Amino acid sequence: MRLLTATLATAACLIAATPTLADPCKANVRGYAAGATVAGQVRYVGDGDSLCIGPGSDPKTWTEIRLANFYAPELNEPGGRRAKADLSRLVAGRQLVCRATNGTGRQTYSYDRLIATCALNGVELGDLLRAFGGAEGGRGVDRRPSGEDH
Secondary structure, three states: OHHHHHHHHHHHHHHHHOOOOOOOOOOOOOOOOOOOEEEEEEEEEEEOOEEEEEOOOOHHHOEEEEEOOOOOOOOOOOOHHHHHHHHHHHHOOOEEEEEEOOOHHHOOEEOOEEEEEEEEOOEEHHHHHHHOOOOOOOOOOOOOOOOOOO
16 A cells, blocks of 8 residues: 555656647747638647647748637636647648737737638638537637627
């Protein structure tokens, strides 16, 4: 019993000490004009509405995308980890075509992520995620009941 307790305690310490992987995307997303197209294979999924795409294995060539038409819960909010898993299952390793769009303040980037609509086989990811059962609930979703004034 002591051996089992010691083993579990050691495992818990190792898990707690494991560093969180930093976002590997390195490409600068500033300077893209609205309508610019970026295409590539999905290399990394950051959360339920952001991912990295790139043409090769060098993270310096990857572009981090913030989906313009889907607002997933944040990772630390209820449903956030599931939203990331849903997006990963849908797009990991697949080819996307993304088109930059203007966000707040007419910029095409937010927190060093390109704001874009992305398509998988010609279908927008926001639509696919909703059809896949993805729940929206991030900061960009208006949570007021539909009958209230905006």
